[in-house]
Amino acid sequence: MEFVIKISQFLLSLSLLIILHEFGHFLPAKAFKTRVEKFYLFFDVKFSLFKKKIGETVYGIGWLPLGGYVKISGMIDESMDTEQMAQPAQPWEFRSKPAWQRLIIMLGGVTVNFLLAILIYIGMSYYYGDRFLPNKNIKDGLLIESTVANKAGLITGDKILAVDGDSIKTFSEISEKVLFGKQITIERNGEQSTVMLPQDFLSQLIDSKEKNFIDLRTPFVVVEVPDSSQNKGSGLIKGDIIVGLNDTKTKYADQVKSALETYKGQEVTAHVLRDGKETTLPLKISDDSKLGLVYAAGTTPETLEALGYYEFETKKYGFFESFPVGIKKAGDKISSYITQFKAIFTPSTGAYKGVGGFKAIYDIFPDFWNWQVFWSITAFLSIMLGVLNLLPIPALDGGHVMFLLYEMISGKKPGDKFMEYAQLAGFIILIALVLFANGNDIFKAIFN
Numbered sequence: 001m002e003f004v005i006k007i008s009q010f011l012l013s014l015s016l017l018i019i020l021h022e023f024g025h026f027l028p029a030k031a032f033k034t035r036v037e038k039f040y041l042f043f044d045v046k047f048s049l050f051k052k053k054i055g056e057t058v059y060g061i062g063w064l065p066l067g068g069y070v071k072i073s074g075m076i077d078e079s080m081d082t083e084q085m086a087q088p089a090q091p092w093e094f095r096s097k098p099a100w101q102r103l104i105i106m107l108g109g110v111t112v113n114f115l116l117a118i119l120i121y122i123g124m125s126y127y128y129g130d131r132f133l134p135n136k137n138i139k140d141g142l143l144i145e146s147t148v149a150n151k152a153g154l155i156t157g158d159k160i161l162a163v164d165g166d167s168i169k170t171f172s173e174i175s176e177k178v179l180f181g182k183q184i185t186i187e188r189n190g191e192q193s194t195v196m197l198p199q200d201f202l203s204q205l206i207d208s209k210e211k212n213f214i215d216l217r218t219p220f221v222v223v224e225v226p227d228s229s230q231n232k233g234s235g236l237i238k239g240d241i242i243v244g245l246n247d248t249k250t251k252y253a254d255q256v257k258s259a260l261e262t263y264k265g266q267e268v269t270a271h272v273l274r275d276g277k278e279t280t281l282p283l284k285i286s287d288d289s290k291l292g293l294v295y296a297a298g299t300t301p302e303t304l305e306a307l308g309y310y311e312f313e314t315k316k317y318g319f320f321e322s323f324p325v326g327i328k329k330a331g332d333k334i335s336s337y338i339t340q341f342k343a344i345f346t347p348s349t350g351a352y353k354g355v356g357g358f359k360a361i362y363d364i365f366p367d368f369w370n371w372q373v374f375w376s377i378t379a380f381l382s383i384m385l386g387v388l389n390l391l392p393i394p395a396l397d398g399g400h401v402m403f404l405l406y407e408m409i410s411g412k413k414p415g416d417k418f419m420e421y422a423q424l425a426g427f428i429i430l431i432a433l434v435l436f437a438n439g440n441d442i443f444k445a446i447f448n
Contacts, residue, residue: 002367009365011065013378015041017113017385018068024112025070025105032101035092038071066358066434072105076419099408106400113386117333120379122326128372129316130325133171133216133301135161137311141188142174143215143254148204153195154178156217156254159187175214179205180339202343203350218304219243219273220253221296229292230284236272236293241307243278244271251309253297257289264289273307333383341387357438394419394426 018041029036036057044051044062051060062068074093089096094105141157144150154160160174161167163181168174178184179202184195198204205213222240225232242256243249245268250256263285270283283291304310317325343351356363364377390398399422407413414422 005369006362006365006367009369009374009377010362013365013374013381014065014361016378017116017382018042020112020116020382021109021385021389022068022070024108024110025072026108028101028105028108029070029072029094032097032105033092034094034097034101034105035073036070037073038069040070041068043067043069076416076423099404099413103401103404103408106397106404109397110386110389113382113389114330114334117379117382117386118327118330120326120375120382121329121333122322124372124375124379125317125325125329126319126322129314131301131312131314133310133312135159135168135170135174137313138171138216140217140252143217143252144213145254146205146208146210146213148201148208148210149213152197152201154184154186154214155188157188160214161185161187161192171216176336178214180343199348200350203353206350206353216304216310217252217254218297218299219307219309220250220256221299222293223296224294226292226294230286231292234270234283235281236270236283237274239274241273242270243273245269245283253295260285260289260291330379330383333380334387337380337383337387353440355437355440357434357440359438359442360440393429394422395430396426399423399426 022039022041026036026039039057039059040048040062041060042049042062043064043066044060045064047063048060049063051058053059072094074089074095094102097105138159141159144154144156144158160178162185163177164183165185166177168177178197182197182199184197186193186195220242222236222238222242224238225234225236243251245256245259245263248255248259248262250259250271265285265287267282267284270281272279272281285291299307301310301312305312340351343349344355345352361381366373389396390401392398392402394400394403403414403419403422
C-alpha cells in the first residue's frame with residue numbers, strides 16, 4: 001500500500017508538471033499561428049497508450065514515462081524530422097516565424113514552471129501559513145553526531161548562528177546552508193567562534209553514508225521494554241521519558257547515551273517523566289552501555305512544544321499578504337537550487353556523487369498522503385524542471401534559446417544541417433546525463 005501511495009504521488013506530480021510545461025510551449029505557438037502536430041504526455045516510442053486527433057493536433061499518452069513533448073511544425077527537435085525540414089518553409093511553421101516569436105515559444109515551458117511554483121507557494125502560504133522553529137529558540141544547541149561534521153569541528157550542543165556571514169533565522173534552513181557553506185559561525189558554551197569547512201565536506205558526507213547530519217536534540221522516549229530486557233520488571237512503560245540517571249541530568253537522548261557510557265555495568269536511579277510528573281525507578285545498565293530498551297530519540301513538534309523543549313511559531317497570511325510571501329519562497333528555492341547546481345558542476349565539492357534520477361525523485365515523496373507535502377514537493381520539482389530546461393544543451397529549451405539569441409544578436413540564422421548535428425549532440429549529452437543520474441540511483445541502492 002505504501003508503494004501505491006508513493007508511486008501515485010510521483011506519477012501525478014510528474015504528469016502535472018509535464019503537461020503544464022508542454023502547454024507553456026503550446027499556448028504561444030497557437031497564439032502565433034504555428035502548427036502543433038503532437039501534444040504528448042510521456043514518449044510514444046513505436047506506439048501510444050492513447051491518442052486522439054483534434055483539429056490539426058494529435059493529443060496522446062505514450063508508454064515511456066521519461067517526460068513529454070509538443071511537436072511543432074518546422075522545428076528541429078528530438079523527432080529529428082529532416083524530411084519535413086527539406087521541404088520549402090510554410091507560413092504556419094516554426095522556422096517561418098520571427099525570432100522573437102520563436103524565443104517566446106521556446107521560453108514558454110520554463111516560464112510556466114516558474115509561475116506554477118510561485119502560484120503553489122502563494123496558495124500554500126494562504127491556506128496553510130507557516131509553522132517553523134526560530135533558530136533563537138534552540139536554546140541548547142543542535143544534535144550533530146556525523147563523524148564528518150565532528151571532524152570538521154562541529155559537535156552536539158553547538159548553536160549555528162550564521163553561514164558565510166548570512167544569519168540563520170529558522171531551523172529548517174540550517175542543514176542546506178551548512179552543506180553548501182564554507183564559514184560557519186557557532187556559539188559553544190556561551191562563546192562565539194568560526195568553523196571553516198573543507199572544500200570536499202559534501203563529498204565526505206556522501207562517502208560516509210551517514211544518514212543523520214544535523215538535527216534537533218530530542219528526549220529519550222521509551223517505546224517498548226522487551227521480555228528479554230534486564231529492565232523488564234523495572235516499572236518502565238511505553239511513553240516514559242528518561243530525564244536523569246543518578247545525579248546526571250539527561251534532558252536529551254544524546255545525554256542519556258553519554259551517561260550510559262559513564263555508568264555501564266552499574267545499577268542506577270533513573271529519573272523518569274511520566275504524564276507530566278517525575279518519578280524514580282531503578283535501572284540496570286549492561287557492560288556494553290545498554291538499557292535493553294526500544295526507544296525513540298524524538299517525537300512530534302507538537303509534543304516537543306508541550307514538553308517545553310522547543311517553542312515553535314505559526315504565521316498566517318491574508319490573501320494579499322500571501323503573494324509577496326509566495327514569490328519570496330519561490331525566489332529562495334530557485335536561488336538554493338542554482339547553488340546546488342553550481343556545486344554539482346564543481347568536481348572538488350563531490351556534490352555530483354549525490355545526483356539522483358527518477359528513483360531519487362520517487363524517494364522524496366512520503367509513504368502517506370499529505371496534500372501540503374505533495375504540493376511543496378511539486379513546487380520544488382517545477383523549479384528544478386525549469387532550471388534544468390534552461391541549460392544551454394541543444395536538446396533542451398535552453399539550447400534553442402541560446403541559438404535564437406545568437407540569431408537575434410548577429411542577424412544570422414544557424415543552418416538546418418548545423419542545427420541537426422547540434423540537436424543530435426545535445427541528445428547524446430542528455431542521454432549521458434540521464435544514465436549518470438539513474439546509474440547513481442542504482443549504485444546507491446546496491447552499495448548503501
